[in-house]
Amino acid sequence: MSLLHPYYLIAIIYMLIFSIQEVFVKKVDKKWFWVLAVYLIIIAGLRDNVGPDYGSYKGIYIYSDTKDYISIIRKALHIEGSESVEIEWLYALINKILLNVFNAPFYIVTLIIATFAMFFKVEYTEDNTFYPFTYTLFMFIPNFFIGESGQIRQNLGTFVIYFAIRYIKERNLWKYLFWVFIATGIHNVCYLFLPMYWLVKLRLNRFVMLTLIIASIFASPFEIYRVFGSFLDNISSDSVLVEGFNGYVEESIERLNGGFGVPEAMMAILTFFLFTFDKQMEEKYPYYEYHKVFAVFGICMYFIFRNNPIFSSRMAGAFIGFSYIIIPNAMYVVSQNAKRLIYAFIIFLVIFNFILFSTFNNITAGRFTIDQYKNFILP
Incomplete structure (x- = not known):
């Protein structure tokens, strides 16, 4: 069992303190959430060779400068050119400007990407839950290490699209389309969110939810997604990152062949909350119906x-990451005793994920340990 660097432990303790306050005392001022965001920007954005995909993203940085601006703009407009750009246009443009114009070291890239990611993360979290510290604590392990400190491109893209959900609520199609355009310029997986502007209007009762979920479980062995051919490969694949990603996320043969593991357990927990608190959430929590559609879809x-x-992980995970907000939100619609039970369960999951993350090779593979983590400004 490996131990996380104290920088991460400080963040966990900070979130826990304000989590208890926001759940059992009163809502915490947003400025304290921004303090956390700035701290996380520093430990993720200024990390030095930390994260399983650090080297791969450094390679992408150099690769981006080999493409000319015209080719990148053509990529944005979906116009075929003589030179292909293998990564999304906006991410390539950010990299090219930083290297070609400013000759910036790579840690400036991770710092800028982390800053944007945390900005959108704070905004969407504040938009969608009364318990931002609790939700962030709940998602911290492993999401912060896979996201802000790992798959930084998909991480930023999904936070941009999460932020854009506010325009679904406002029913402002043009603003939503604009942010979809920006998000897909960072990672292709965000194209999957485009139809959600209309799909959130679906009314899903418990029978429909159960039918859809059971049908998906039975469809699992048949791999029906193969009918889409290379389309899904283009959305989710990053050839230069697959090695780092596979070295970080452990998948057992038994689980992939029908066994039961942590991902299935989390799907079961999310499904339990969907069905158990569905009526109360519909009555008391704003826009829960939209959250429910995202969760069932995920x-x-x-x-x-x-x-x-x-x-x-990459495609379904983009939806599931937003859907987990239902779990802490359930505390808003129940009695005090039920709230205590749900909160205790959330803290149990935090501890469980901490132990699991420390037991596997994820901490050492990502160099997040007390003896491996390095930062360009922190001691």
């Missing part, structure tokens, strides 16, 4: 793509 995608660890 659960179904997970089981449909389950036999492909890249699809089930």
